Amino acid sequence: MKNQLILPQLRCSFEKKLPDSRVLLVAGGRQPASEWLAQAATQFPVWCIDSGVDICHMNNIIPERLIGDGDSATSQGWSWGKGLGIPVETYPPEKNLTDLQLALQTVGSLHGEAMVVVTGVWGGRFDHAFSNIYSLKGCEPFGIRGCCADExxxxxxxxxxxxxxxxxxxxxxxxxxxxxxxxxxxxxxxxxxxxxxxxxxxxxxxxxxxxxxxxxxxxxxxxxxxxxxxxxxxxxxxxxxx
CATH class of the missing domain: 3.40.50.10240 (Thiamin pyrophosphokinase, catalytic domain)
Known part of the structure; x- marks a missing residue:
């Protein structure tokens, strides 16, 4: 349904209509459980952010897009992602915006309005989690709604x-x-x-x-x-x- 967000452990029904476009962004924080990720990937197109490509590689999940500077991904995972024939957006490590912020901007430019679920954001540094949450909030004027989630x-x-x-x-x-x-x-x-x-x-x-x-x-x-x-x-x- 248009106002529902479905995750493996819950279903959310919002009063306001959600965007039709949906994207699951796999970032490089704590790796979600394989079963959780596999279930979530059936609900959303998957994009990888930097070392999130390693998570998808290990779980045999084929993403639709790869974004990042590649500084935290393994050479094997990055080569695998680049060899899939999907769009790859590579940025220099020395930049102002984070890889997630660049990914959110790309979602906005391609889809306009979209519902975004970001996984791989927990279990690491507080400043990273803080930046990720407020970056997701800050994209609302561009039509992006979302949540951060794993199992x-x-x-x-x-x-x-x-x-x-x-x-x-x-x-x-x-x-x-x-x-x-x-x-x-x-x-x-x-x-x-x-x-x-x-x-x-x-x-x-x-x-x-x-x-x-x-x-x-x-x-x-x-x-x-x-x-x-x-x-x-x-x-x-x-x-x-x-």
Whole structure:
């Protein structure tokens, strides 16, 4: 459906219509589990960002495009990607923009509006994760919406006025609401142990963290009237097997 985003462990139904074009960007951070990546790749065309080509190579996933400076990819993986006959955009290592930012710009130029899922962004340096999340947020004026995801962590970006119903295949251990703008107004969350109704969240006091799903149902609903909100969920290895 046009307003749904489907990941292996959940399905998100948004109030606002999502773009028709979808892209899965595989970056070079923590490698997603092979089974998760294989399932996600059935939902989206795959692009590789720099050493993300090694992840696709190891999992025998053929990308549609390769972007980056190649400084963190292995020579074998980079040669494999260049030998696929797909478009390859190579940049010098000394540049202002990150490889992900260049990839997002390319998505925008080719598709206009697009829903982007970025994997391979967790498990590394905080500054990289911070840059990736805010770069994804910053592409919204160009028609790009998105999330960062793998089998252990998902961060969904929600901009008011909007809402999302998250149907869970497996319950996350933690659900946190992270204000990604100075203020978020009219924030509600239901289907969790500590629901919130029409609250205001500030980036200087992000207290709505470490919530957990209610045992009464299999869905979580989040609403925001104004501002930018990050809906963060994480699963441990045991939780994925429940």
């Amino acid at each position: 252990k962590e998902v961060l969904i970006l929600l901009k008011g006025k909007d809402s999302v119903v998250i149907d869970m295949v497996t319950h996350p251990e933690v659900v946190s609401l992270l204000p990604l703008s100075s203020e978020c107004y009219g924030v509600c969350i239901d289907g969790v142990h500590w629901p919130l109704v029409d609250v205001q969240l500030h980036d200087t006091l992000p207290y709505a963290v470490s919530n957990r799903p209610s045992q009464l149902g299999t869905s979580i609903t989040v609403t925001i009237e104004a501002g930018w909100l990050g809906i963060y969920m994480c699963w441990d290895e045991k939780g994925l097997n429940k």
